[in-house]
Amino acid sequence: MTQTSHPDCFKCRHLKVTWRPERPYACLAMGFSSRQIPWQVVLNASGQPCMLFEPKPQRPSS
Ligand code: SF4
Incomplete structure (x- = not known):
């Protein structure tokens, strides 16, 4: 069985x-913060x- 793919x-x-140590990550699109990525x-939560x-905007390389 392969692992479900997911975005980075x-x-x-x-x-x-x-x-914040207890909730170091936040997803602004979904409006929550969490300990997990x-x-x-x-x-x-959703199984999906x-x-x-x-994607983040590209930064200039120089
Ligand atoms: S930061 Fe939020 S919107 Fe972006 S990939 Fe992660 S869960 Fe999805």
């Missing part, structure tokens, strides 16, 4: 690091991978 929150523009929360992933 660290590459998503909706991820925010809160710096948000994709894990979404998958555990997050569908709201949007």
